[in-house]
Amino acid sequence: MAVIHELFKSMVEQGASDLHVTSGAPPYLRLHGNMVPLNYKDLSNQDVQSLIFEILTEKQKKSFIEKWELDFAYTVPGVGRFRANVFMQRKGLAAVFRVIPEKIKTPQELNLPPAIMDLIEADKGLVLVTGPTGSGKSTTLAALIHHINTTKDAHIITVEDPIEFVHQNAKSLINQREVGVHTKSFANALKSALREDPDILLVGELRDLETIALALTAAETGHLVFGTLHTNSAAKTIDRIIDVFPEGQQQQIRTMLSESLRGVVAQTLFTRRDGHGRVAAYEIMKCTKAISNLIRENKIHQIHSQIQTGSKFGMVLFEKSVEDLLKKGLINKADANSFLGKDLDDSGPQPPTDVKKAV
Secondary structure, X not given: OOOHHHHHHHHHHHXXXXXXXXXXXXXXXXXXXXXXXXXXXXXXXXXXXXXXXXXXXXXXXXXXHHHOEEEEEEEEOOOEEEEEEEXXXXXXXEEEEEEEOOOOOOOXXXXXXXXXXXXXOOOOEEEEEEOOOOOOXXXXXXXXXXXXXXXXXXXXXXXXXXXXXOOOOOOOEEEEEEEOOOEOOHHHHHHHHOOOOOOEEEEOOOOOHXXXXXXXXXXXOOOEEEEEEOXXXXXXXXXXXXXXXXXXXXXXXXXXXXXXXXXXXXXXXXXXXXXXXXXXXXXXXXXXXXXXXXXXXXXXXXXXXXXXXXXXXXXXXXXXHHHHHHHOOOOOHHHHHHHHOOOOOOOOOOOOOOOOOOO
């Protein structure tokens, strides 16, 4: 058994989301959003290299030595599956491991708003789930794909870097491909996917012009495409996609996006007020006729007000979602104010005074 497996066990037992192993420091866990050091010696560069290289394949070692960066997934039977990134830093080698739950949570377990579930009922089009790293995008998408997999007769293809949640065939047939293992790139996999008779496509990350263009084409040609971006609002997501393209192509892309986009779900995670886990806040935009027109006419700045007045369609702004969490007593006022950059009234129920924070 690899030595680092003990750290993985500790991570899972304590309910941490991430394990940080870095030269010059003890291992750290990210527990309910906070960085917590383990009772462990400071690791030397050699210590970290031994821990990490023990679980790498020869191909992965060669790739890291050449590129100084490495993404991969790793499974410890009976413990869990982990997404990893290995990198160099000032004091030497380092790595971050994120736990990927073996059991995929259902939309009901995640309390996903009904408006998000409405988006997956589309026959074709583009659905984007956005947010910063660690905001729960992968968990949300896994729940949506799992729901489709268990309720619809469909062919689902995912392209990920690396594969995170592992899906088994249920009512659907699902093929999962990993960049660097099963395909050379997201773009290559998308080109190929269009000849593989898919109904649903999941693109782990819309990284570049070619991948975004292919995703838009797939959405236009009868496929339901899910993708992620590291943006923190619906309007910024649309701007990001359009700005990737040269100025001479942007009007064409606005038109394509206005016709194929079904919705954007931006999300973020807050530490729960009682210290036990985290809770999500959402911004949800559905591509109504009015919003489609705004995209086509390059009036993206007006989308905010359309979301604000679109509650009958299930649309919601981050501000309203965060205010609701605050009123329910689920998050701290300071965290809400920090995220929104404004002072909110904290009139929600208070947690019991004897509740202790998990550390």
